[in-house]
Amino acid sequence: MFTSTQTSESQLEAAVRDLETRTLANLRGELTRLVYLSSTRDYNTGEYQHDGLAHQFGAPAAQRALAQCHQAAFHDLLYSSLPALVAQLATYVESTGAEREKVLQSWRQLQAFRVLVPGTCDDLSADFFVSNIRIALEVLGLPAAQPGN
Amino acid sequence: MMNFIIIISISVALLYFLWVAARRSASDSAVHSDHPWEPAEYLVRLPPRALLDRFLSSEDVEYAATLHSPALLRRVVRERRRLAVAWLRQIRREAGRLYRLHLRTVRQAEGLIPAAEVKLALAAGSFLAVYVVLMGAVRLYGPLRTRRFLESLQTLANTLSNLGGRIAESIGPGLVPQSDARGVS
Numbered sequence: 001m002f003t004s005t006q007t008s009e010s011q012l013e014a015a016v017r018d019l020e021t022r023t024l025a026n027l028r029g030e031l032t033r034l035v036y037l038s039s040t041r042d043y044n045t046g047e048y049q050h051d052g053l054a055h056q057f058g059a060p061a062a063q064r065a066l067a068q069c070h071q072a073a074f075h076d077l078l079y080s081s082l083p084a085l086v087a088q089l090a091t092y093v094e095s096t097g098a099e100r101e102k103v104l105q106s107w108r109q110l111q112a113f114r115v116l117v118p119g120t121c122d123d124l125s126a127d128f129f130v131s132n133i134r135i136a137l138e139v140l141g142l143p144a145a146q147p148g149n
Numbered sequence: 150m151m152n153f154i155i156i157i158s159i160s161v162a163l164l165y166f167l168w169v170a171a172r173r174s175a176s177d178s179a180v181h182s183d184h185p186w187e188p189a190e191y192l193v194r195l196p197p198r199a200l201l202d203r204f205l206s207s208e209d210v211e212y213a214a215t216l217h218s219p220a221l222l223r224r225v226v227r228e229r230r231r232l233a234v235a236w237l238r239q240i241r242r243e244a245g246r247l248y249r250l251h252l253r254t255v256r257q258a259e260g261l262i263p264a265a266e267v268k269l270a271l272a273a274g275s276f277l278a279v280y281v282v283l284m285g286a287v288r289l290y291g292p293l294r295t296r297r298f299l300e301s302l303q304t305l306a307n308t309l310s311n312l313g314g315r316i317a318e319s320i321g322p323g324l325v326p327q328s329d330a331r332g333v334s
Binding site: 127 | 194196197199200203204206208209212213216218221224225228232235236239
């Protein structure tokens with residue numbers, strides 16, 4: 001267990017590798033990973049928390065590893081094409097196990113996707129991401145996009 | 150006697166101008182010591198070029214067209230145009246800020262190179278011209294959205310980005326920390 005408040009690059013790399021192989025690899029789709037990573041962030045302080053990772057690599061390394069992976073997942077989705085994003089959203093909705101229409105309706109109303117944006121993201125990129133997710137929700141809500149059609 | 154009065158007048162006038170000049174330089178240095186330039190001012194925040202490419206992606210519009218929903222297609226085009234306009238405004242604001250910062254900096258510089266200043270002024274002028282053309286063209290995006298039109302916009306955007314980069318370099322190449330081109334920093 002690490003107690004130092006300083007994070008070395010090797011510690012950070014090891015924490016990122018651990019997070020990727022043990023946790024993120026088991027999640028289906030980039031959007032699912034993004035949802036998971038943003039859920040590890042405390043919405044009051046903006047700090048990431050992961051007990052297992054902090055115990056193994058120290059809190060600062062865990063914090064930085066989670067932030068780095070969050071930014072990488074966000075970046076991948078930000079620069080992916082609209083059809084790819086729609087596919088990612090469909091995979092995520094399916095992975096929740098909940099009723100598809102219910103999930104789509106909840107995302108539209110509560111706009112939970114806004115919390116997926118990393119704190120370091122610039123306004124224009126955040127705006128683009130939110131706009132794309134809204135469009136993807138609309139695409140999945142089209143009759144032609146319903147499963148079985 | 151007349152000559153004496155003229156000499157005295159010229160001396161008084163010279164003394165007055167010297168006093169005015171001394172006062173101006175003192176007030177200038179007071180202003181600069183009261184408001185030292187923040188290092189953050191030198192941070193270049195030009196929006197990532199790749200972001201505009203995504204806004205003007207022909208693949209996304211073609212995909213939206215295949216969904217047979219005119220409302221959705223209109224929404225995609227409207228959103229992308231809004232974002233492209235926001236990108237253009239942001240790059241113009243940032244290039245303008247950098248140019249003004251450069252002018253403020255060179256006012257105190259000793260080793261001023263006139264040729265470099267002319268080059269930079271030309272880059273700033275070209276930047277404005279390309280900006281106006283691009284802004285007009287982006288506003289046409291919607292009724293006009295062929296792949297070729299989008300490619301022309303991207304070529305213009307590339308020119309604009311390069312000119313913005315040239316202005317950014319003028320404020321201190323190598324010393325300027327760039328904001329992350331990935332949209333997250």
